[in-house]
Amino acid sequence: xxxxxxxxxxxxxxxxxxxxxxxxxxxxxxxxxxxxxxxxxxxxxxxxxxxxxxxxxxxxxxxxxxxxxxxxxxxxxxxxxxxxxxxxxxxxxxxxxxxxxxxxxxxxxxxxxxxxxxxxxxxxxxxxxxxxxxxxxxxxxxxxxxxxxxxxxxxxxxxxxxxxxxxxxxxxxxxxxxxxxxxxxxxxxxxxxxxxxxxxxxxxxxxxx
Ligand code: SF4
Numbered sequence: 001x002x003x004x005x006x007x008x009x010x011x012x013x014x015x016x017x018x019x020x021x022x023x024x025x026x027x028x029x030x031x032x033x034x035x036x037x038x039x040x041x042x043x044x045x046x047x048x049x050x051x052x053x054x055x056x057x058x059x060x061x062x063x064x065x066x067x068x069x070x071x072x073x074x075x076x077x078x079x080x081x082x083x084x085x086x087x088x089x090x091x092x093x094x095x096x097x098x099x100x101x102x103x104x105x106x107x108x109x110x111x112x113x114x115x116x117x118x119x120x121x122x123x124x125x126x127x128x129x130x131x132x133x134x135x136x137x138x139x140x141x142x143x144x145x146x147x148x149x150x151x152x153x154x155x156x157x158x159x160x161x162x163x164x165x166x167x168x169x170x171x172x173x174x175x176x177x178x179x180x181x182x183x184x185x186x187x188x189x190x191x192x193x194x195x196x197x198x199x200x201x202x203x204x205x206x207x208x209x
Contacts, residue, residue, distance in 0.1 A: 003052070004142055005109060006028060006029055006030060006031075006051065006120070007028055007029060008067065008123070008173045009027050009081050009120065009121065009123040009124055010026055010027060010029075011124060011127050012025065013048070013069075013125075013128070013163075014125070015131055016125040016131060017042075017046060017069035017128075017131055017132075020124065020127055020131070021041045021127065022040055024097055024124055025038065025162050026037050026042050027039060027097070027121075027124070029120040029123075030098075030120040030121065031117075032042075032098035032099070032100050032113065032117055033097075033098050034095065035099075035100075035101065036057075036062050036098040036099045036100075037062045037063055037065075037099070038062065038065050039097040039098055040057035040062065040065055040066065040097055040099075041062050041067075041093070041097060041124070041128075042066055042067055042091055042093025042094070042128050043066060043067055043090050043091070043092060043093070043142065044088075044090050044091030044093075044122040044132075044153050045088065045089060045090075045091060045132075046131070046132065047132060047133065048089060048091035048132055048134055049089060049134060049135045049136060049206055050085065050090045050091070050134055050135070050136045050137075050150060050202065050206060051075075051087065051090070051091045051092075051093065051128075051129065051132055051136070051137045051138070051149055051168070052090055052091070052092045052093070052137075052138050052140055053093055053094065053095055053125065053132050053134065053137065053138070053139050053140060053144040053148065054067070054068065054072075054092070054093070054094045054140040054141060054143075054176060054177075055094055055095055055140070055141050055144060056094050056095065056096035056097075056098070056099060056100060056110075056113055056115070056143070056178060057094060057096075057097070057098070057099045057177075058070045058072060058099065058109050058110060058178070059099065059110075060072075060073075061073075061099065062079075062098075062099035062108075063110075067093060068092050068177075069116060071092070071178075071181055072176070072177040072178040072181060073177070075177035075180050075181060075192070075195075076130040076140075076177045078090075078192070079177065079188045079192070079196050079199050079201060081197050082196045082197035082199075082204050083200045083202070084135070084200070084203050085199060085206075087170075091128070091134060092175065093125065093128055094112075094126055095118050095121065095143050095144040095147050095148075096113045096117060096118055096121045096143070097121055097123070097124055098121075100112070100117070110178075112143065112207070115120070118143060118146070118147045122147060124202040125147075125148075129167055129168075132201050133168075134167050134168050135209065136168055136169065136170040136171075136172070136202055136206055137165075137167050137168040137169060137170070137171045137172075137204065138171075138172055138173065138174060138175065138198075138199075138202055139157065139171075139172075139174075140172040140173075140174060140175070140176045141162065141173075141175060141176030141178075141179065142154070142175075142176075143176075145158070145173040146166070148167060148171075148196040149163050149165060149171070152195050153173065155173065155175055156161045157172055158170065159172075159173055159174050159175065159194075160173075160174060160194075160197065160198040161196055168209075169184055170202065170205050170206075172198070172201070172202060174194075174195055174198035174199065175191065175194070175195055175198075179191065179197070180192050182193060
């Protein structure tokens with residue numbers, strides 16, 4: 001499937017966070033709405049200095065209708081706290097607003113969205129960035145980073161450093177919190193420490209402005 005026969009994302013001409021939250025529920029710009037409970041738009045302060053962009057809502061997020069409220073959200077909360085960043089000061093969103101999964105019995109297993117689905121959803125993220133105008137934008141994981149910064153971006157090679165971009169004064173990337181959850185037991189502490197280091201660099205940049 002592709003976007004050829006699908007309507008464009010119905011992003012309001014002059015978006016506000018409220019109008020984006022309302023309009024996204026009517027989006028049919030890709031097929032992901034069909035299996036999901038609801039669209040999950042980003043949340044946070046209207047003029048947050050920091051925007052975090054993940055991949056897509058997970059199982060809990062799909063049910064509750066809020067971003068990063070499941071297990072990955074708890075890892076993110078720990079990372080932010082250890083980096084000295086208050087979650088209330090952050091706008092948190094995803095590159096894709098509906099949950100993509102594969103049903104296995106009663107479980108819903110996360111599936112990475114296809115590139116065309118991420119591209120179809122981009123107008124929503126673009127509008128969020130325009131409304132919030134964050135000073136710093138951090139991509140969490142490859143899906144967001146490659147959509148916003150280019151397909152050449154690699155988490156292992158590029159994480160933690162500033163990337164040339166017009167999206168915000170500081171644009172950078174780090175791993176997705178779910179990758180820390182998936183890490184082997186012996187690697188998890190290191191993965192978390194690296195994640196916190198990346199976030200601390202952003203916190204340092206924000207406090208030096
Ligand atoms: S995932 Fe994005 S583009 Fe696809 S239907 Fe949902 S809001 Fe629209």
